[in-house]
Protein backbone atom coordinates (compact mmCIF):
# COMPACT_ATOMS: atom_id res chain seq x y z
CA UNK A 1 0.00 0.00 0.00
CA UNK A 2 0.88 3.68 -0.24
CA UNK A 3 1.96 3.81 3.40
CA UNK A 4 4.76 1.33 2.94
CA UNK A 5 6.25 3.33 0.12
CA UNK A 6 6.60 6.27 2.52
CA UNK A 7 7.90 9.37 0.79
CA UNK A 8 8.59 7.45 -2.43
CA UNK A 9 6.30 7.28 -5.41
CA UNK A 10 7.16 3.69 -6.24
CA UNK A 11 8.60 0.67 -4.47
CA UNK A 12 11.34 0.58 -7.08
CA UNK A 13 12.47 4.09 -6.17
CA UNK A 14 12.32 3.27 -2.46
CA UNK A 15 14.32 0.10 -2.99
CA UNK A 16 16.97 1.88 -5.05
CA UNK A 17 17.41 4.38 -2.21
CA UNK A 18 17.55 1.57 0.34
CA UNK A 19 20.65 0.12 -1.33
CA UNK A 20 23.28 1.64 0.96
CA UNK A 21 21.52 0.16 3.99
CA UNK A 22 20.75 -3.12 2.23
CA UNK A 23 24.43 -3.59 1.29
CA UNK A 24 25.43 -2.73 4.87
CA UNK A 25 23.10 -5.48 6.05
CA UNK A 26 24.57 -7.92 3.53
CA UNK A 27 28.18 -7.34 4.54
CA UNK A 28 27.65 -6.86 8.29
CA UNK A 29 29.88 -9.20 10.31
CA UNK A 30 31.13 -10.91 7.18
CA UNK A 31 34.46 -9.15 6.63
CA UNK A 32 37.60 -10.10 8.52
CA UNK A 33 40.01 -7.20 8.05
CA UNK A 34 42.78 -8.85 10.01
CA UNK A 35 42.95 -11.98 7.87
CA UNK A 36 41.85 -10.07 4.79
CA UNK A 37 39.02 -12.45 4.03
CA UNK A 38 35.26 -12.94 4.27
CA UNK A 39 33.48 -14.97 6.93
CA UNK A 40 30.48 -16.65 5.35
CA UNK A 41 29.37 -19.11 8.00
CA UNK A 42 26.28 -20.23 6.06
CA UNK A 43 28.53 -21.61 3.34
CA UNK A 44 29.55 -24.20 5.86
CA UNK A 45 32.81 -25.06 4.26
CA UNK A 46 36.25 -24.64 5.72
CA UNK A 47 39.28 -22.98 4.18
CA UNK A 48 40.41 -26.49 3.37
CA UNK A 49 37.18 -27.19 1.46
CA UNK A 50 37.46 -23.84 -0.31
CA UNK A 51 41.02 -24.68 -1.33
CA UNK A 52 39.78 -27.84 -3.03
CA UNK A 53 37.28 -26.17 -5.32
CA UNK A 54 38.62 -26.33 -8.85
CA UNK A 55 35.67 -24.86 -10.72
CA UNK A 56 32.75 -22.62 -9.88
CA UNK A 57 29.50 -22.76 -11.85
CA UNK A 58 26.98 -20.03 -11.23
CA UNK A 59 23.33 -20.51 -12.22
CA UNK A 60 20.42 -18.10 -12.13
CA UNK A 61 17.89 -16.24 -14.25
CA UNK A 62 17.42 -12.60 -15.24
CA UNK A 63 19.02 -10.05 -12.95
CA UNK A 64 20.36 -12.79 -10.67
CA UNK A 65 22.29 -14.27 -13.58
CA UNK A 66 23.85 -10.86 -14.28
CA UNK A 67 25.02 -10.68 -10.67
CA UNK A 68 26.54 -14.12 -11.20
CA UNK A 69 28.52 -12.82 -14.17
CA UNK A 70 30.18 -10.19 -12.00
CA UNK A 71 31.05 -13.01 -9.60
CA UNK A 72 32.48 -15.09 -12.42
CA UNK A 73 34.92 -12.33 -13.31
CA UNK A 74 35.91 -11.72 -9.68
CA UNK A 75 36.46 -15.41 -8.91
CA UNK A 76 38.65 -15.88 -11.98
CA UNK A 77 40.60 -12.66 -11.48
CA UNK A 78 41.14 -12.84 -7.73
CA UNK A 79 41.16 -16.57 -7.00
CA UNK A 80 42.43 -17.87 -10.32
CA UNK A 81 39.69 -20.48 -10.27
CA UNK A 82 37.81 -21.35 -13.44
CA UNK A 83 34.31 -19.87 -13.17
CA UNK A 84 31.35 -20.03 -15.56
CA UNK A 85 27.86 -18.63 -15.51
CA UNK A 86 24.99 -20.43 -17.11
CA UNK A 87 21.31 -19.70 -17.52
CA UNK A 88 19.62 -22.06 -15.12
CA UNK A 89 17.15 -23.12 -17.82
CA UNK A 90 19.98 -24.22 -20.10
CA UNK A 91 22.02 -25.87 -17.38
CA UNK A 92 19.20 -28.14 -16.23
CA UNK A 93 18.60 -29.75 -19.62
CA UNK A 94 22.12 -29.75 -20.99
CA UNK A 95 23.38 -32.72 -19.01
CA UNK A 96 26.21 -30.61 -17.57
CA UNK A 97 29.57 -32.17 -16.73
CA UNK A 98 30.03 -31.98 -12.97
CA UNK A 99 32.84 -33.25 -10.75
CA UNK A 100 32.92 -33.43 -6.93
CA UNK A 101 35.31 -30.46 -6.82
CA UNK A 102 32.82 -28.21 -8.59
CA UNK A 103 31.03 -25.58 -6.56
CA UNK A 104 27.62 -24.76 -8.05
CA UNK A 105 26.23 -21.45 -6.79
CA UNK A 106 22.52 -20.82 -7.37
CA UNK A 107 21.51 -17.17 -7.18
CA UNK A 108 17.85 -16.31 -6.66
CA UNK A 109 16.27 -13.34 -4.91
CA UNK A 110 12.99 -15.18 -4.32
CA UNK A 111 14.51 -18.62 -3.91
CA UNK A 112 11.53 -19.95 -5.89
CA UNK A 113 12.44 -19.62 -9.59
CA UNK A 114 11.56 -22.95 -11.23
CA UNK A 115 14.55 -23.20 -13.55
CA UNK A 116 17.06 -22.26 -10.86
CA UNK A 117 15.57 -24.80 -8.48
CA UNK A 118 15.76 -27.51 -11.15
CA UNK A 119 19.42 -26.59 -11.76
CA UNK A 120 20.10 -26.99 -8.04
CA UNK A 121 18.53 -30.44 -8.05
CA UNK A 122 20.55 -31.48 -11.11
CA UNK A 123 23.81 -30.24 -9.57
CA UNK A 124 23.11 -32.07 -6.31
CA UNK A 125 22.19 -35.25 -8.14
CA UNK A 126 25.55 -35.11 -9.92
CA UNK A 127 27.43 -34.73 -6.65
CA UNK A 128 28.56 -31.09 -6.80
CA UNK A 129 29.03 -28.91 -3.76
CA UNK A 130 25.94 -26.67 -4.02
CA UNK A 131 25.35 -23.30 -2.34
CA UNK A 132 22.51 -20.80 -2.58
CA UNK A 133 22.50 -17.01 -2.57
CA UNK A 134 18.93 -16.07 -1.71
CA UNK A 135 17.10 -13.14 -0.21
CA UNK A 136 13.94 -14.85 1.00
CA UNK A 137 14.72 -16.78 4.17
CA UNK A 138 13.44 -20.35 4.18
CA UNK A 139 12.67 -20.26 0.44
CA UNK A 140 12.81 -23.52 -1.52
CA UNK A 141 16.26 -22.93 -3.05
CA UNK A 142 17.66 -21.87 0.32
CA UNK A 143 16.31 -25.04 1.90
CA UNK A 144 17.34 -27.42 -0.87
CA UNK A 145 20.87 -26.11 -1.17
CA UNK A 146 21.24 -26.47 2.58
CA UNK A 147 24.18 -24.07 2.59
CA UNK A 148 24.62 -20.56 1.32
CA UNK A 149 24.48 -16.89 2.08
CA UNK A 150 21.38 -14.80 2.68
CA UNK A 151 21.31 -11.26 1.34
CA UNK A 152 19.40 -9.69 4.26
CA UNK A 153 18.34 -7.02 1.76
CA UNK A 154 14.79 -6.85 3.16
CA UNK A 155 11.70 -7.58 1.06
CA UNK A 156 11.91 -6.51 -2.58
CA UNK A 157 8.47 -5.58 -3.92
CA UNK A 158 9.24 -3.83 -7.23
CA UNK A 159 9.18 -6.36 -10.06
CA UNK A 160 12.39 -4.88 -11.49
CA UNK A 161 15.11 -6.09 -9.15
CA UNK A 162 17.47 -3.40 -7.81
CA UNK A 163 18.67 -3.82 -4.24
CA UNK A 164 18.77 -7.60 -4.62
CA UNK A 165 21.24 -7.19 -7.49
CA UNK A 166 23.70 -4.98 -5.60
CA UNK A 167 23.48 -7.27 -2.57
CA UNK A 168 23.98 -10.38 -4.73
CA UNK A 169 27.10 -8.78 -6.23
CA UNK A 170 28.29 -7.95 -2.70
CA UNK A 171 27.98 -11.62 -1.73
CA UNK A 172 29.74 -12.80 -4.89
CA UNK A 173 32.65 -10.44 -4.17
CA UNK A 174 32.92 -11.78 -0.62
CA UNK A 175 32.87 -15.36 -1.94
CA UNK A 176 35.59 -14.50 -4.45
CA UNK A 177 37.66 -13.00 -1.63
CA UNK A 178 37.20 -16.06 0.58
CA UNK A 179 38.22 -18.48 -2.17
CA UNK A 180 41.06 -16.21 -3.31
CA UNK A 181 42.56 -16.14 0.18
CA UNK A 182 42.99 -19.92 0.10
CA UNK A 183 45.12 -19.42 -3.06
CA UNK A 184 47.57 -16.75 -4.11
CA UNK A 185 45.86 -13.61 -2.80
CA UNK A 186 48.08 -12.05 -0.13
CA UNK A 187 46.66 -11.01 3.23
CA UNK A 188 47.33 -7.29 2.73
CA UNK A 189 45.65 -7.39 -0.69
CA UNK A 190 42.69 -9.19 0.85
CA UNK A 191 42.43 -6.54 3.54
CA UNK A 192 42.52 -3.81 0.96
CA UNK A 193 39.75 -5.46 -1.05
CA UNK A 194 37.67 -5.97 2.12
CA UNK A 195 37.98 -2.23 2.79
CA UNK A 196 36.63 -1.49 -0.69
CA UNK A 197 33.69 -3.81 -0.06
CA UNK A 198 33.07 -1.93 3.18
CA UNK A 199 32.99 1.36 1.26
CA UNK A 200 30.39 0.23 -1.28
CA UNK A 201 27.38 1.70 0.57
CA UNK A 202 29.08 5.09 0.50
CA UNK A 203 29.80 4.76 -3.25
CA UNK A 204 26.11 4.04 -3.84
CA UNK A 205 25.15 7.09 -1.75
CA UNK A 206 27.28 9.26 -4.01
CA UNK A 207 25.37 8.04 -7.06
CA UNK A 208 21.98 8.46 -5.39
CA UNK A 209 22.88 12.10 -4.72
CA UNK A 210 22.93 12.61 -8.48
CA UNK A 211 19.34 11.54 -8.89
CA UNK A 212 18.35 14.95 -10.33
CA UNK A 213 21.18 15.00 -12.86
CA UNK A 214 20.29 11.50 -14.03
CA UNK A 215 16.61 12.43 -14.18
CA UNK A 216 17.43 15.34 -16.50
CA UNK A 217 19.38 13.02 -18.82
CA UNK A 218 16.50 10.51 -18.73
CA UNK A 219 13.95 13.14 -19.74
CA UNK A 220 16.00 14.06 -22.76
CA UNK A 221 15.86 10.51 -24.10
CA UNK A 222 12.47 9.41 -22.78
CA UNK A 223 10.91 9.34 -26.26
CA UNK A 224 13.43 6.97 -27.81
CA UNK A 225 12.26 3.60 -29.14
CA UNK A 226 15.60 1.80 -28.96
CA UNK A 227 18.71 2.06 -26.80
CA UNK A 228 22.04 0.26 -26.53
CA UNK A 229 24.21 -0.23 -23.47
CA UNK A 230 27.85 -1.10 -24.09
CA UNK A 231 30.65 -2.14 -21.76
CA UNK A 232 33.62 -4.46 -21.34
CA UNK A 233 35.04 -6.60 -18.57
CA UNK A 234 33.24 -6.06 -15.27
CA UNK A 235 31.03 -3.52 -17.04
CA UNK A 236 29.73 -6.01 -19.60
CA UNK A 237 27.25 -7.60 -17.16
CA UNK A 238 26.36 -4.07 -16.02
CA UNK A 239 25.50 -3.16 -19.63
CA UNK A 240 23.23 -6.24 -19.78
CA UNK A 241 21.58 -5.32 -16.51
CA UNK A 242 21.11 -1.65 -17.49
CA UNK A 243 19.36 -2.72 -20.69
CA UNK A 244 17.22 -5.25 -18.82
CA UNK A 245 16.06 -2.59 -16.33
CA UNK A 246 15.06 -0.26 -19.17
CA UNK A 247 13.13 -2.96 -21.07
CA UNK A 248 11.35 -4.22 -17.99
CA UNK A 249 9.84 -0.96 -16.83
CA UNK A 250 9.80 1.45 -19.79
CA UNK A 251 9.11 -0.94 -22.71
CA UNK A 252 11.89 0.75 -24.65
CA UNK A 253 13.65 -1.84 -26.76
CA UNK A 254 17.07 -1.94 -25.15
CA UNK A 255 20.05 -4.19 -25.73
CA UNK A 256 23.12 -4.70 -23.63
CA UNK A 257 26.09 -5.52 -25.79
CA UNK A 258 29.75 -6.15 -25.33
CA UNK A 259 31.31 -2.98 -26.75
CA UNK A 260 33.39 -5.01 -29.22
CA UNK A 261 30.38 -6.96 -30.53
CA UNK A 262 28.51 -3.84 -31.57
CA UNK A 263 30.21 -3.73 -34.94
CA UNK A 264 29.15 -7.31 -35.64
CA UNK A 265 25.57 -6.31 -36.30
CA UNK A 266 23.80 -3.92 -33.99
CA UNK A 267 25.74 -0.90 -35.21
CA UNK A 268 23.54 -1.17 -38.32
CA UNK A 269 20.59 -0.09 -36.19
CA UNK A 270 22.08 3.13 -34.89
CA UNK A 271 20.58 6.46 -35.89
CA UNK A 272 19.96 9.81 -34.28
CA UNK A 273 17.09 8.64 -32.05
CA UNK A 274 18.91 5.62 -30.67
CA UNK A 275 21.00 6.56 -27.64
CA UNK A 276 24.04 4.51 -26.71
CA UNK A 277 24.92 4.35 -23.04
CA UNK A 278 28.67 3.77 -22.98
CA UNK A 279 30.23 2.54 -19.73
CA UNK A 280 33.58 4.34 -19.77
CA UNK A 281 34.64 3.98 -16.16
CA UNK A 282 38.30 4.00 -15.44
CA UNK A 283 38.98 0.25 -15.70
CA UNK A 284 40.97 -1.83 -18.20
CA UNK A 285 39.34 -1.65 -21.62
CA UNK A 286 38.17 1.95 -21.21
CA UNK A 287 40.13 3.21 -24.21
CA UNK A 288 38.71 0.49 -26.44
CA UNK A 289 35.15 1.23 -25.35
CA UNK A 290 35.81 4.92 -26.01
CA UNK A 291 36.75 4.01 -29.56
CA UNK A 292 33.51 2.04 -29.90
CA UNK A 293 31.50 4.97 -28.51
CA UNK A 294 33.11 7.26 -31.08
CA UNK A 295 32.04 4.85 -33.82
CA UNK A 296 28.48 5.22 -32.53
CA UNK A 297 28.73 9.01 -32.64
CA UNK A 298 29.97 8.77 -36.20
CA UNK A 299 26.66 6.99 -37.01
CA UNK A 300 24.78 9.95 -35.48
CA UNK A 301 23.72 8.08 -32.36
CA UNK A 302 23.75 10.23 -29.21
CA UNK A 303 26.16 8.87 -26.60
CA UNK A 304 25.58 9.04 -22.86
CA UNK A 305 28.99 8.52 -21.27
CA UNK A 306 29.26 7.01 -17.80
CA UNK A 307 32.68 8.01 -16.48
CA UNK A 308 34.69 7.87 -13.27
CA UNK A 309 35.03 10.90 -11.04
CA UNK A 310 38.30 12.69 -11.82
CA UNK A 311 38.23 11.29 -15.34
CA UNK A 312 35.53 13.57 -16.77
CA UNK A 313 37.65 14.48 -19.81
CA UNK A 314 36.68 11.08 -21.24
CA UNK A 315 33.16 12.42 -21.82
CA UNK A 316 34.32 15.22 -24.09
CA UNK A 317 32.63 15.09 -27.45
CA UNK A 318 29.78 12.92 -26.16
CA UNK A 319 26.25 14.19 -25.62
CA UNK A 320 25.66 13.59 -21.94
CA UNK A 321 27.68 12.49 -18.97
CA UNK A 322 26.97 10.66 -15.74
CA UNK A 323 29.83 10.65 -13.22
CA UNK A 324 30.26 7.77 -10.78
CA UNK A 325 32.91 7.35 -8.06
CA UNK A 326 36.28 5.96 -9.10
CA UNK A 327 36.95 2.49 -7.67
CA UNK A 328 38.70 -0.79 -8.54
CA UNK A 329 37.30 -2.82 -11.48
CA UNK A 330 35.61 -5.49 -9.37
CA UNK A 331 33.83 -2.86 -7.27
CA UNK A 332 32.70 -0.61 -10.13
CA UNK A 333 29.59 -2.61 -11.11
CA UNK A 334 27.99 -1.46 -7.85
CA UNK A 335 27.94 2.36 -8.29
CA UNK A 336 27.54 2.06 -12.06
CA UNK A 337 24.46 -0.14 -11.99
CA UNK A 338 22.77 2.25 -9.56
CA UNK A 339 23.18 5.06 -12.12
CA UNK A 340 21.57 2.83 -14.77
CA UNK A 341 18.71 1.84 -12.44
CA UNK A 342 17.93 5.52 -11.90
CA UNK A 343 18.17 6.21 -15.62
CA UNK A 344 15.70 3.42 -16.42
CA UNK A 345 13.38 4.52 -13.64
CA UNK A 346 13.20 8.12 -14.81
CA UNK A 347 12.72 7.15 -18.45
CA UNK A 348 9.83 4.88 -17.42
CA UNK A 349 8.37 7.60 -15.19
CA UNK A 350 8.53 10.17 -18.00
CA UNK A 351 6.72 7.70 -20.26
CA UNK A 352 3.99 7.25 -17.65
CA UNK A 353 4.65 3.54 -17.15
CA UNK A 354 3.31 1.38 -14.34
CA UNK A 355 6.72 1.00 -12.75
CA UNK A 356 6.10 -1.44 -9.91
CA UNK A 357 3.85 -3.73 -11.95
CA UNK A 358 5.15 -3.83 -15.52
CA UNK A 359 2.93 -5.61 -18.02
CA UNK A 360 3.54 -9.33 -18.61
CA UNK A 361 6.15 -9.64 -15.84
CA UNK A 362 6.07 -11.50 -12.54
CA UNK A 363 8.26 -10.98 -9.49
CA UNK A 364 9.01 -14.64 -9.36
CA UNK A 365 8.67 -17.16 -12.16
CA UNK A 366 7.67 -20.52 -10.72
CA UNK A 367 6.77 -22.15 -14.05
CA UNK A 368 9.05 -23.12 -16.93
Ligand code: G6P
Nearest residue numbers: 062063064108109110113161362
Ligand atom coordinates in the same frame (compact mmCIF):
# COMPACT_ATOMS: atom_id res chain seq x y z
C1 G6P B 1 11.80 -12.64 -12.68
C2 G6P B 1 11.93 -11.24 -12.10
C3 G6P B 1 13.36 -10.75 -12.24
C4 G6P B 1 14.33 -11.72 -11.61
C5 G6P B 1 14.14 -13.14 -12.17
C6 G6P B 1 14.88 -14.15 -11.32
O1 G6P B 1 11.96 -12.56 -14.06
O2 G6P B 1 11.04 -10.34 -12.74
O3 G6P B 1 13.50 -9.48 -11.61
O4 G6P B 1 15.64 -11.30 -11.83
O5 G6P B 1 12.77 -13.52 -12.12
O6 G6P B 1 14.29 -14.18 -10.05
P1 G6P B 1 14.99 -14.73 -8.77
O7 G6P B 1 13.96 -14.61 -7.66
O8 G6P B 1 15.34 -16.16 -9.04
O9 G6P B 1 16.18 -13.91 -8.50
